[in-house]
Amino acid sequence: MMSSPEDSGGGSGGKGRGEFGLIAELFAPLAIGHPGALHLKDDAAILSLPKGYRLVATTDAVVAGVHFLPDDPPDLVAKKAVRVNLSDVAAMGAEPMGILVAACFPKEGGEAWIEAFARGLSEDVHAYNCPVLGGDTVATPGPATITVTALGCAPAGGELRRDGAKEGDVLMVTGTLGDAALGLKVCRGDPALAGLSETHKAFLMDRYRLPRPRVSFGPVLSGMARSCLDVSDGLIGDLKHICENSHLGAEVDLEALPLSDAARAALDAAPVLLGSVLCGGDDYELLFTLPEERVEQVRAAAVRCGLTATPIGRMVAGSEVFVRRGAGPAEPFAGGTSWSHY
């Protein structure tokens, strides 16, 4: 049930009817007519799964001061909370069906914060055709804390897991890498990026603030890729998840990494930033493996989704991640800050 902020000490009584009215007014339309949302007035939502499909479910919290800055615009906070979850759904090869939103709003933010938050939520709910099916709102004494649960569906057996990679699989990634991590550095005023053009700075900051979950492409990969995840912790860190779960190693060609013009300009100015490209998080691109013979088909499918998909390496025997430059020798990825010599 989408209930009102509770301001009592123990959850007993004490509902503010004014707030309740506001919440109901702002959130009820976010069901965008899904009958199973029951107008956000019941104990739970009801959903059917298409025949032959399985449910995919994921939850992620974003917290002010941890995942976003306390003075970030509330509409962007809403979108970030939604999109990091939709990215997880896409990474399973699933289509989103709807979200549940548990929003803990700080009392001092007032109605304006909640209204802007709801506006951002509304824009994404429509953009991704992904209704709010249920939720909860609480007035918290702490920082804004938004937990979104995303529900999706994938053809049974077509789910993309982390443990399905095979030796020899080509490793591919959508879009470009490192923009978000560099964008965070721009937001923080890192001197290494001071020389970038304003256009490049703006591009990178936007990529940090607003993830682009690959919701159309994820389901396309179902049945074509053998393993997949979204790059949220950084390329190397997430690649290690595929390696560990698939009991394999991987080799990454640093010359093949897809970079935006802005990231390339940043690396030209400060090659040390390669570390951010390899290990920085928040890209929300899909990293996946597949047999070589499917690479061109997947590349073409990505283009139809308005994306690029780039081969960046290969799964190999072992358990380590190696990096090389083109035809150069492969070296174990050293981690820490020592990657700067690559």
Place this chain on the structure above:
Amino acid sequence: MMSSPEDSGGGSGGKGRGEFGLIAELFAPLAIGHPGALHLKDDAAILSLPKGYRLVATTDAVVAGVHFLPDDPPDLVAKKAVRVNLSDVAAMGAEPMGILVAACFPKEGGEAWIEAFARGLSEDVHAYNCPVLGGDTVATPGPATITVTALGCAPAGGELRRDGAKEGDVLMVTGTLGDAALGLKVCRGDPALAGLSETHKAFLMDRYRLPRPRVSFGPVLSGMARSCLDVSDGLIGDLKHICENSHLGAEVDLEALPLSDAARAALDAAPVLLGSVLCGGDDYELLFTLPEERVEQVRAAAVRCGLTATPIGRMVAGSEVFVRRGAGPAEPFAGGTSWSHY
């Protein structure tokens, strides 16, 4: 994915591997072998629905200082977070399939808090045979904030909604009413309850601290009741939800209200506490309506679940809630604090 607490300012990198190890060790077993949990290592969980069933999904957050006291035992906090959600699933007539847990742990709580929390979670996961299918953990600068999403399934068409009541339906409730609200008063040292025996005080406090979701009985009601919800906001408040959604009024017989010995002792000492019984929250009993001819069948079914189910009134035309004492005249429920004259 059950990820580690992030301590960076922007979510980029900075995972504490020590914490990650702790979280993985504590939470992975909570999947209790459900294959769809993917060992809590993937982007999302995968679930099948039994044929002919629909998914029921609900989410609720509990926040330290709002829904529980900051020094409440962490294992009880975990259980409360789980149970308020399982109660919502039961109120839909559904069986629980699993939960997703987004836990924001305050840094100052340390590992001991997290371990005790995980222990409580583990006990309930086993008690309700309800695996943790996924989640997220965050180190928050604010109060402990636990968001649980519960997933359940109900036979298609057998879901119990708030809008299905019919005029003339008998209104029934499981268990006893008001114990939790009175328990909160005991916790707070309310002088009106000072004269209660220690046994009664302990009983009431326990009812406040630890909800008993009616998980076995909810699915039994599917196909028998016409509308249902769980009493979380208080009898009258929640009854009004059924009234509003079903476009009906209701009549409650105050003499029929099921009361525990402890609540009866409290009311004998201070009749004014009837207000807490009628309007206090956190009972987590099921309030439901059904045709008169099914009352005895449902009563017997409740007994088989180790519960009582008590008729307390009837759905009537109109939109208001009326109260009466036995065969006495029905009066509109006055609300506020003026119920004390009933």
